[in-house]
Amino acid sequence: MAETAFFCTLSHEGILAVRGADASKFLQGQLTCNLNYLSESRCSLGARCTPKGRMLSSFRIVSVADGFLLAMANELIEPQLADLQKYAAFSKSKLGDERDAWVRFGLSGGDGVLVSLGLDLAQEADSVARANDLLALRLSDGRSELWAPASEAETLRARLAAQLSEAPLNAWMLAQVRAGVAQVLGATRELFIPQMLNLQALGAVSFKKGCYTGQEIVARMQYLGKLKRRLYRLALADDGLPEPSVELFSPVHNSGVGEVVLAARSDSGVELLAVLQEDAVNDGRIRLGAPEGRPLTLLDLPYGLDADREIQR
Secondary structure, three states: OOOOOEEEEOOOEEEEEEEOOOHHHHHHOOEOOOHHHOEOOEOEEEEEEOOOOOEEEEEEEEEEOOEEEEEEEHHHHHHHHHHHHHHHOOOOOEEEEOOOOEEEEEEEOOHHHHHHOOOOOOOOOOEEEEEOOEEEEEOOOOOEEEEEEHHHHHHHHHHHHOOOEEOOHHHHHHHHHHHOOOOOOHHHOOOOOHHHHOHHHHOOOOOOOOOOOOHHHHHHHHHHOOOOEEEEEEEEOOOOOOOOOOEEEOOOOOOEEEEEEEEEEEOOEEEEEEEEEHHHHHHOOEEEOOOOOEEEEEEOOOOOOOHHHHOOO
């Protein structure tokens, strides 16, 4: 695995841009997060749901001068654009695939590099710093992201490489798994409501913002407390990397009890995030891919769930 301090290119994700006079109003009715909380110095995680509360995408959103940028899995950009265009036609908003316009780097232990670039990024999660068309974003576990115009890619890579080791994308994904931050991928579209990925604990869901697509289902799940499946972190003792959406099994049931959400290789095998039924977790005998598949071990997440605090957003 990579050293503690490293950087890598976030090639697995792209940028969907929503720009125009009505961008905020338009997105406020589409997304789980509250755009009123965004500012020059604040970004957010968020999701977009179907009317039944199932997530079509999850992302990190940051404001820019004329709108918003949403970083999400590459395979979700085109379907989200096509879907959102149906609604944007009725507002002064312009949507675009800006994957080719931006480069994004993930940094672990890279605050010194950011300072050298004029970016004084606060330690608080979801903080944003800006300088000379560059954006730096703070993640919940202390890592950071550096966003820049694509024309700056090679210059920035050289600046980063002068102070940090370049690591493969797996190192970033492993840190994401250990931070307990799941995301929707192409294989898991419409499988989960936001609470199944613990997104309400990460500031990605607002229960005070008013209506958005899927809001009634998401709010009901939070206030009635009937969620039976949620995100857990687990480990495999070998390095066979499971794909997202692969089913998990337990003798508690004769059918699947959950799905893999995100996985990465570690020094001792594989660590992953998965949505699991509570009774299967309590039993502890969890298998990958089949009732007699590879056994999984439960690991801790770095945060807890607090429904009273979560509904204050």
